[in-house]
Amino acid sequence: MKRIALVIQYDGADFSGWQVQENAIGVQNVIEEILEKIVGKRIPITGAGRTDKGVHALCQIAHFDTELKIPGDKWKYHFNAKLPDSIRIVRSKEVPRDFHARYDALKKMYQYTVYRDAIRPPQYRNYTAHVSEPLSMDLMEKGVHMLVGTHDFHAFMSTGSPVNNTIRTLDTVEIVEKENLLLFTYEAQSFLYNMVRIMTGTLLEIGMGKRSLASIEQAFSTRKREDAGITMPAQGLTLMKITYEEEL
Amino acid sequence: MKRIALVIQYDGADFSGWQVQENAIGVQNVIEEILEKIVGKRIPITGAGRTDKGVHALCQIAHFDTELKIPGDKWKYHFNAKLPDSIRIVRSKEVPRDFHARYDALKKMYQYTVYRDAIRPPQYRNYTAHVSEPLSMDLMEKGVHMLVGTHDFHAFMSTGSPVNNTIRTLDTVEIVEKENLLLFTYEAQSFLYNMVRIMTGTLLEIGMGKRSLASIEQAFSTRKREDAGITMPAQGLTLMKITYEEEL
Numbered sequence: 491m492k493r494i495a496l497v498i499q500y501d502g503a504d505f506s507g508w509q510v511q512e513n514a515i516g517v518q519n520v521i522e523e524i525l526e527k528i529v530g531k532r533i534p535i536t537g538a539g540r541t542d543k544g545v546h547a548l549c550q551i552a553h554f555d556t557e558l559k560i561p562g563d564k565w566k567y568h569f570n571a572k573l574p575d576s577i578r579i580v581r582s583k584e585v586p587r588d589f590h591a592r593y594d595a596l597k598k599m600y601q602y603t604v605y606r607d608a609i610r611p612p613q614y615r616n617y618t619a620h621v622s623e624p625l626s627m628d629l630m631e632k633g634v635h636m637l638v639g640t641h642d643f644h645a646f647m648s649t650g651s652p653v654n655n656t657i658r659t660l661d662t663v664e665i666v667e668k669e670n671l672l673l674f675t676y677e678a679q680s681f682l683y684n685m686v687r688i689m690t691g692t693l694l695e696i697g698m699g700k701r702s703l704a705s706i707e708q709a710f711s712t713r714k715r716e717d718a719g720i721t722m723p724a725q726g727l728t729l730m731k732i733t734y735e736e737e738l
Numbered sequence: 739m740k741r742i743a744l745v746i747q748y749d750g751a752d753f754s755g756w757q758v759q760e761n762a763i764g765v766q767n768v769i770e771e772i773l774e775k776i777v778g779k780r781i782p783i784t785g786a787g788r789t790d791k792g793v794h795a796l797c798q799i800a801h802f803d804t805e806l807k808i809p810g811d812k813w814k815y816h817f818n819a820k821l822p823d824s825i826r827i828v829r830s831k832e833v834p835r836d837f838h839a840r841y842d843a844l845k846k847m848y849q850y851t852v853y854r855d856a857i858r859p860p861q862y863r864n865y866t867a868h869v870s871e872p873l874s875m876d877l878m879e880k881g882v883h884m885l886v887g888t889h890d891f892h893a894f895m896s897t898g899s900p901v902n903n904t905i906r907t908l909d910t911v912e913i914v915e916k917e918n919l920l921l922f923t924y925e926a927q928s929f930l931y932n933m934v935r936i937m938t939g940t941l942l943e944i945g946m947g948k949r950s951l952a953s954i955e956q957a958f959s960t961r962k963r964e965d966a967g968i969t970m971p972a973q974g975l976t977l978m979k980i981t982y983e984e985e986l
Contacts, residue, residue, distance in 0.1 A: 501860035546861070566857075575863035609814075612749035613794070613865060615823035 491555050493589055494565055495738055496521075496535075497581035498550040503616040503725065504576040508540045508550065517541075517577060521552070524572045529558055538591045538732050539598065542684075544724030546617070549580075551732050553591045583738060597661065598681065599731040602674040602690040602722060618671065619690075619726040625672070625697035627665070633696045634663045636706045637689060645709035645718040646689055647682035656682060656713070665693070675730070684721050692719030739803055741837055742813055743986055744769075744783075745829035746798040750972065751864040752824040755791045756798065762791070765825060769800070772820045777806055786839040786980050787846065790932075792972030794865070797828075799980050801839045831986060845909065846929065847979040850922040850938040850970060866919065867938075867974040873920070873945035875913070881944045882911045884954045885937060893957035893966040894937055895930035904930060904961070913941070923978070932969050940967030 498521070506514030518537055526532050538551040560568065562584030569579040605618040606625065614620075637660055644656035662677040674690050692709070695701035701719060709717040746769070754762030766785055774780050786799040808816065810832030817827040853866040854873065862868075885908055892904035910925040922938050940957070943949035949967060957965040 499859050501863070548859070570857065575858070576860045578857050578860055580857055580859075609818065609826050609828055610823070611747050611796070611828075612824045612826055615749070617861060 491557055491587070492562070493553055493555050493585050493587050494562055495551060495553045495583050495585045495589060495591065496565070496569070496579050497738055498547060498552060499578045499580055500547050500550065501576040501616070502541065502544045502546045504574070505543070507543045507545065508537055508547075511543060514543065517547075517550070518552070520573065520577060521569070524569055525554065527572060528560075528568050529556060536591050538595050539729075541727075541729055542724050544616075545727045545729065546725075547729040549731050550729055551591045551595070551734075551738065553585065553589060581738065585738070589734075594734050595732050596735065597677055597679055597731075597733040598729065599662075599675065599677045599733075600681070600686045601728045601730045602676075602686055603726045603728070604672040604674070604690075604694070605670055606672055607670040616725050617728075619722050621672075621694060621698075623698045625694065626699065627667070627697070629699070629703065630665055630693045630697040632703055633693045633706060634665060636703065637663050637693075641710050642713060643682055643685055643710075644713035645715055646685045646692070647715070648684040648688075648721065649715050651683040653682060658682060658685070663689075677731075687722040687724070687727060688718050688720070690719075690726075691722045694722070695719040739805055739835070740810070741801055741803050741833050741835050742810055743799060743801045743831050743833045743837060743839065744813070744817070744827050745986060746795060746800060747826045747828055748795050748798065749824040749864070750789065750792045750794045750975075752822070753791070755793065756785055756788045756795075759791060765789075765795075765798070766800070768821065768825060769817070772817055773802065775820060776808075776816050777804060784839050786843050787977075789975075789977055790972050792864075793975045793977065794973075795977040797979050798977055799839045799843070799982075799986065801833065801837060829986065833986070837982075842982050843980050844983060845925055845927055845979075845981040846977065847910075847923065847925040847981075848929070848934045849976045849978045850924075850934055851974050851976070852920040852922070852938075852942070853918055854920055855918040864973050865976075867970050869920075869942060869946075871946045873942065874947065875915070875945070877947070877951065878913055878941045878945040880951055881941045881954060882913060884951065885911050885941075889958050890961060891930055891933055891958075892961035893963055894933045894940070895963070896932040896936070896969065897963050899931040901930060906930060906933070911937075925979075935970040935972070935975060936966050936968070938967075938974070939970045942970070943967040 510516040535554040565582035566579040610620040640659040664675040666673045758764040783802040813830035814827040851866045858868040888907040912923040914921045
């Protein structure tokens with residue numbers, strides 16, 4: 491028995507997310523179906539984490555066990571020959587039998603992309619949120635400094651999420667301007683549900699002058715969802731990187 | 739009565755092309771429906787030229803006549819507020835009453851985009867053709883020099899097209915490498931049906947060593963479709979620019 495790890499890219503626009511939701515097909519499901527065709531029987535694959543409907547991945551990680559003698563780096567060809575264009579296996583590798591895509595993940599990095607000119611070209615519509623209001627980079631940078639570090643992010647989590655401990659440590663928050671795009675990058679060991687989309691909504695509202703910087707401290711202390719900003723739409727969000735002790 | 743010109747961007751993936759085809763909706767149709775909502779009656783719009791299903795536009799031009807007193811540059815806001823994200827009016831302008839989007843067009847520029855690494859990331863799937871074979875830039879450049887100029891392009895037109903005169907003058911053909919992309923740019927007063935996609939297929943087959951440079955001369959003289967290369971898929975093609983005597 492061998493354990494194989496996959497590095498997976500997908501376009502969230504075509505799927506219900508990583509997992510099956512509300513009758514729409516999940517990325518995990520599609521990959522399991524192809525694996526069944528290759529192997530001849532159903533084998534579950536374990537992903538590093540879920541992504542929601544519309545959210546993209548440049549580096550989702552998953553693993554599965556097999557007795558087939560296909561060398562680790564050849565699996566990607568078998569998958570890509572059968573997968574739809576909207577899912578690509580960019581790397582495949584044999585990993586130690588005790589490797590676990592979810593439990594061994596040390597850090598995750600997400601990027602949220604905003605298109606901020608008056609008119610958003612059509613080809614950006616599935617990959618960005620559109621903000622046409624002027625934004626103060628200075629105010630948003632100050633907001634970034636307040637988010638970084640260890641806080642109770644309860645207010646930055648969608649209500650009703652079944653999580654007890656809402657304390658998280660944000661290692662990195664960064665905003666980069668690239669032509670008409672604003673790229674918000676977040677890195678942490680783990681995130682709460684919708685936390686990246688809510689933090690981005692909060693920073694943008696601060697940048698627009700609709701919200702004070704002090705509201706971030708207030709949201710940390712009241713822990714109330716309504717004290718943080720809006721949840722930005724899914725299509726601007728991309729899972730960029732998952733860090734393990736050894737690079738995959 | 740005023741004549742208004744529109745500069746239009748659209749994502750071809752969502753439409754049957756500029757015009758209605760086989761029960762799928764055309765871009766022109768969508769814009770006419772919005773115009774009807776703004777004006778209160780159906781007014782035809784005239785486009786500079788058709789694009790096929792899957793083909794994109796960064797600068798399609800159309801015009802229409804109206805008695806409404808909306809200033810020329812404000813029309814784009816009225817349209818964009820109601821159009822789907824996959825169509826944007828990037829400019830609107832009042833033009834002289836005798837301006838004609840199709841008849842006044844002096845030149846058109848198309849770009850064909852190829853993704854040429856082994857694995858194509860999912861977000862490129864609707865905007866590029868995928869070529870994983872090695873390509874000789876040197877051979878393709880030689881092919882470019884043979885295409886430029888005035889020739890009988892009958893072999894580079896889809897069979898059955900109702901055109902008498904198949905002589906065209908290509909002003910510019912250019913191939914630019916940009917990271918993993920190859921950008922083929924073509925400029926001419928007018929093109930035959932599928933000519934850009936067939937020229938690109940021919941150049942790529944030459945670059946792969948599947949076709950000789952001499953075959954271009956042969957295709958010019960035999961005028962036979964089978965002597966030119968394959969028709970590349972629609973999604974790699976974008977209408978980039980239409981030139982008029984005065985800039986719109």
